[in-house]
Amino acid sequence: MGNNAKDQVQSQILGGETLRKRFPLKYGLIFLFFIFFVLWIMFYSVNFTDHITCKLAELKKKVPTTETLKRPTKAPKRTSVCSFRSVLPDDAREAEILKDYIAWPETPSVPANFSLKDTTHAPHSTFTILPHNGGRSWHVGDQLEVLIQINDFNGRPKKSGGDVLFARLHNPTVRAGVVGNVLDHHNGSYTAVFSLLWEGSAQVEVILIHSSEAVTVMERVNLEQPGRIFFRSLFRFGSVSEAAICNVCLNAPLEQLCNYTDIRTGEPWYCYKPKKLKCEHRITHSFGGYKLKPMPLENKLFKIGVNMKASIRSPGPSKITILPKLKALNEAVPAYASGRVMSRPVGYYYQGAWQPLDGTTVHQFNNAAVISQCLKGKVVHMFGDSTIRQWFEYLIAKTPNLKKFDMKTPPKTGPFIALDYTKNILLTFRCHGPPIRSPMLPVSQLHFVANELDSVDGSNNTVVVIGVWAHFSTFPVEVYIRRLLSIRRAVERLLTRAPGTLVIIRTANPKRLTPPESMTTDDYYFLQRDKILRAIFKEVNVKLLQAWEMTQAHYLAHNLHPPPPIIKNMIDVILSHICPQLGI
Template sequence: MKVRACRETVVNFCCSKFAAIFLFLAVFVFIFVYFNMDVLEFFFSPCLCHITLPPCQFQHKVITTFSVLRLHLQHHFCSFQPQSPEDALEECLLLDSIAWPETPSLPDPLSLEQTTDPAHSIFTILPEKGGRQWHVGDQLEVMIKMYDFQGRPKNSGGDVLLARLHNRALGAGVAGQVLDHLNGSYSAVFSLLWEGSAQVEMTLVHPSEAVTVLQRLTKEQPDRVYFQSVFRSGSVSETTTCNVFLHPTQQPLCNYTDLHTGEPWYCYKPKKLSCDARINHSTGGVNPKLKAREEKLFKSGVNMKVSIKASGSANVNVLPKMKGQPEVKSSSVKSGPSGYYYQDTWRALGGTPVHQFNTSSASQCLKGKVVHMHGDSTVRQWFEYLTAALPDLKEFNLHNLKQVGPFMALDYANNILVTYRCHGPPIRFTNVPTNDLRYIANELDELVGGNDTVVIFGIWSHFSTFPIELYIRRLQGIRRAVVRLLDRAPDTLVIIRTANLKALSLVEALTISDWYSLQRDKVLRAMFKGLNVRLVDAWEMVLAHHLPHNLHPQPPIIKNMINVLLSYICPQEGN
């Protein structure tokens, strides 16, 4: 009995002791959760909208990332559906693959003196001394050295440079590949593809200091392009702000996250009407906030889209190809050009040869085809070109707005149907009816497909102001839909239009800079690599051409793009 009583006494003592410990732990966990709710929300709802470091580097900088996440999750509302481990890993690897060289922190207030100055910077064709002959099939290498406004050499990388080799008289041009040596010097490599003169052109798009600003804007102001929706019921009408990211307020939210794709979209709930009363979607405006003097980093003719001068000659004379010299072909990885211009026509390097199509051969190529186009206004431009170039392809008047669509054109005699529909939000169009807001993945899932079906899409420019994680997730959803389409109808032809360069003003640089487009272009190519899809390389077709950069490339470039498009559809036809 004494032993049993002793045992019970010990058990009671231990239970009371552990109960105290458990109570203490419970209180501790409650306090931790209460004061770290925003961090926990990040981990349990993968809202990666404000990660400032690639996830692969997350484990190395946990403390820094924690503080950044807490700051920004307190200032924006965002929510994504959970990712699969495979998608999360892919996102991590993609972020690592496009990681930009570390750019300098900026003094406050900013002074231009120590920033990159294209007027002081120079490029040199190698070898510096004469004596070498270049032949078709060779590679030309150029070294670029960057200096600041005081003429001092830069010692860090991160500048955004473009390289082009051209001969205006021959209608020839090819893009060069730029390598950042991270010490203020760069190299550019060009494939020599035609006989005769070839002139090197190096352009500074942005100094590295401007990239610092662009990175900060994305992190701190992902909602600087904002949107609106009208809600209407009878005579009552209200307008509220909408976006992927919204500042939390006392005002309730309407959640329009797509149930199938998981794409997030929110509006502030109107005061008098229900969320079901939403009738349209529109661009609200742009409101980027710069620090003092930062606008000086985005001045056309000074440090934005400015040519760099040559030290010595900018020209080389290219001799005929030497006997036994192999043909230049594009690599599957982006280490060489995908094509070039000669006599103002685009010639592919490897892959499908590009044929030239006239009105008759284009109609014959599309005979019996259904062509579905999805995306932004750069894809709509292709629809407009075809309906203007093919007289028998008549557009139906669906009484839709010219910019918005959707559009449909029919050539009854040749049994050709061409449609266009804009992609879902975020899209900077005006007055899109909510019924016409469709996500590309959902549209692809509704297609039967087959050898008479061509699917074309392009989606990039409207995602430029948002964290690139949003773009990656959108493309992952589209890719899954493409895979499903090709599984059920392997003969379906899928063609993707890449991003392209554009003219830049201050506001455009802060919202749709070529640097933003370049990052998304890299992600797009990597995302669809290895799938049975075709790319129209709009980036190189704009860069290699002599015409000025434009978000909507001029007709001669569009004509070449259409020839590439039709060559994919009808690889053995053309003139």
């Protein structure tokens, strides 16, 4: 080989070595960084992995009821799975608007060594009925304004707002009642405004539900202890059984969890992996109990009759007399023209019967014959919690020909079916999916409402009743927002394919409170979720059953499961929507 050939070969070899040296420096690092970035995104994005899992399931034409996400054995550190911190991307803006909508006025901080004497005290607080238009008499159609002054245990006026107050105007003689609108002035004073809707006597009632300091505590607990209630699932295979704790959010790495996130709705649910069995061996769901961290000092903020569910008194008159409506005056000064605060109740009670103010005429369905006639040829599907089950049980009890089938299902959760063959009536009930605090029930019966709605054909003879609220109070509001937005989309799909379907949605209601319950199922939490529900379904063609005001305005005590007279009024409203021409 000549010198020139040797030089060419040597040049090529040296050029190759130079290229190999330069390529990693210029391109290799970029390529490796890109690979690392893609892997990082895959490991850290639960939604991405869930999306891939869903697509694989679709390709296999399978929809498994449970699934454990497969993760690398050495996944990046992730200490918890808290899906409530991120709703679906398309819903993020609406979720933020809803959170702003229910934002509570600023409340005082509660340090560990706070003084109870500086906090709200109902016995020292007062309300005063304000004079009406220069002292003239009150008439039907007028507005009654009441000034509420909140004081502390020393009788000193509070300087900030944020207390939870309920106001009611009632007359026990004629069994009349209406809820007042309470305006927070953020300085320790409030105005309650009532619409005057009946003639005769009217008694003002103001109740302190919670002090502003208690609200501070409840807000903190709801964020810091979302797992203060927990659930259990039983896993079984052959003769081997194990139990595990489950919840929306569990404090553990992903590889230690079974992921039961619903594929269709994206609703999250997790259980700790059993030690011996597999995730697919889960067979039951049940309420596990409470894990509240003790708050010995803060518990002083939850004393019945002192600073929780406590009456506020008036140093002067607490009653007024309402005279007949003045037509000439009301033509010049329309109702709800106070100029400062307006009361716009959704309805009121008179003679014990609910009177809506939205133009709906409520008929009385007082016997089995008229109820059966209304439901003739109807299919009524009820989805929700035990407050919806009350309605199912009421209709069964009041219509003997509507026979409930014994399906050997759990008595508290169902599902239930009732039939009246002669009238061609079908009535069903199914509880909503987790988180539902229930006795043990098979996981096969844990169905999400949105999925159930997608299986409803719908028609002019179909009625859908939904009530989802009470079991979501212990979680951050994102959990409830995500659930309702999922249900709303399913309702809209149903009404698109079957516009004649009647959809009725039950709102929340206040309840009897005890100190331990204030950290789990409390009126303050219910009030916020009630507002969220109304806002989410405001523009949807559904009927709202106004359980909040129907419970608060009634003379009977608040109860999570309203007593029979209130249930009867609720059923009358429902049947009046179904059969506007029937009733008594």
